[in-house]
Amino acid sequence: MTDAPSRLRARPLSPHLQVWRWHITMWTSILHRVTGSALYGGALILAIWAICLAAGPEAYATFKACLGSPLGKLVLFGLTLAVFYHLANGVRHLVWDAGKGLDVKTADATAVAAFAFAIVSTLVTWAIALVTGAL
Amino acid sequence: MTSYRTPMSRARGLGAAKHGVTHWIAERVSAVALVPLVLWAVYSAVNLARADYAGAVAWLQETPVNPVLLTLMIAIGFWHMHAGVRVIIEDYLHKPLTKVSVLLLNLFVCTLAGALAIFSILKVALGGA
Numbered sequence: 001m002t003d004a005p006s007r008l009r010a011r012p013l014s015p016h017l018q019v020w021r022w023h024i025t026m027w028t029s030i031l032h033r034v035t036g037s038a039l040y041g042g043a044l045i046l047a048i049w050a051i052c053l054a055a056g057p058e059a060y061a062t063f064k065a066c067l068g069s070p071l072g073k074l075v076l077f078g079l080t081l082a083v084f085y086h087l088a089n090g091v092r093h094l095v096w097d098a099g100k101g102l103d104v105k106t107a108d109a110t111a112v113a114a115f116a117f118a119i120v121s122t123l124v125t126w127a128i129a130l131v132t133g134a135l
Numbered sequence: 136m137t138s139y140r141t142p143m144s145r146a147r148g149l150g151a152a153k154h155g156v157t158h159w160i161a162e163r164v165s166a167v168a169l170v171p172l173v174l175w176a177v178y179s180a181v182n183l184a185r186a187d188y189a190g191a192v193a194w195l196q197e198t199p200v201n202p203v204l205l206t207l208m209i210a211i212g213f214w215h216m217h218a219g220v221r222v223i224i225e226d227y228l229h230k231p232l233t234k235v236s237v238l239l240l241n242l243f244v245c246t247l248a249g250a251l252a253i254f255s256i257l258k259v260a261l262g263g264a
Contacts, residue, residue, distance in 0.1 A: 036219045043216055044244075046209065047252035053195075054255035057188040064187075080177070087173055090166050097163060125177060134184035 025104075028111045032089045035082035042079040073135070080125055085118035158218060165215040172208040179205075195260040202260035206253050213249035217241060 020026070045067075052063035066072050092110050095101050101110060129135050138145075179201070183191055195202050220241050228234040 033223060036216075037223070040216055040220060043209075043212055044248055047248040050209075050252040050255035050259075053188070053191055054258045060188040060191065083173060083177060087170060091170065094163060094166060125181065129181045129184060132181070132185065134181050 024111045025107050028089055028092070028114060031085060032093070035086040035089075038079065038082040039086060042082065045075075045079075077122070077126065080122045081118055084121040084125075085114065088114040088117040162215065162218045165211050165218070168211050169208070169215060172204065172211065175204055176208055192259055195256065196262065199260075202256055205256055209249055209252050209256070213245045213252075217245040 049063060052059040067076060092101070092114055095110075101107065126135075179194075183194060186194060195205075221238060224234060224237050224241060228237055
């Protein structure tokens with residue numbers, strides 16, 4: 001039994017990403033944190049929007065020029081995806097917290113639904129923005 | 136096995152303080168509130184992208200609904216954001232000094248940015264712009 005500690009030390013530790021088979025529910029879990037962290041940046045952009053609006057017309061025009069630039073639009077598009085994904089997957093988590101939908105088949109199906117909702121809602125939002133002249 | 140309960144706690148025999156689950160529940164309650172608020176915010180953002188400075192000011196001044204919903208979304212959103220990132224920090228940072236520093240930074244950034252945003256919105260909404 002003297003070699004027990006060394007054998008214990010050699011055991012793989014979780015999360016062991018190199019040997020686990022990548023699965024859709026792994027992606028949803030990781031992306032929930034990634035999009036949540038991205039929305040941290042989005043919330044700070046929202047705060048800067050409010051500060052620039054209160055600062056006056058010149059500051060607001062500068063802010064709109066930054067967000068209206070190609071890079072700004074790319075960031076906004078990514079944030080739209082992050083918002084809709086985090087929203088859909090957040091609802092999925094709330095359903096799990098209620099004790100429902102925890103079996104593998106349902107969890108896989110709702111994972112696909114969350115991705116689909118995020119992509120479709122983002123495209124619809126940007127299509128509406130394009131058609132109504134918001135871009 | 137070491138017991139982490141204090142002698143006073145054992146003598147009282149009351150079990151846990153029953154506060155452990157508060158943060159967990161509050162994060163879920165804020166999530167439920169944010170579902171309609173965020174959908175409204177996306178709709179509003181598309182409308183505001185069309186408007187210039189005067190249009191954005193008018194949006195905050197013409198009805199109490201817009202500034203109130205926006206203030207609520209920012210307050211609840213920054214709270215939820217702080218709670219979520221706090222869990223991430225607690226999961227991945229283990230050195231006590233680093234962990235406490237980043238936890239404090241998270242709290243201060245969320246509080247400061249949220250307060251600045253809400254103050255700015257109220258200033259414009261109440262006619263200060």
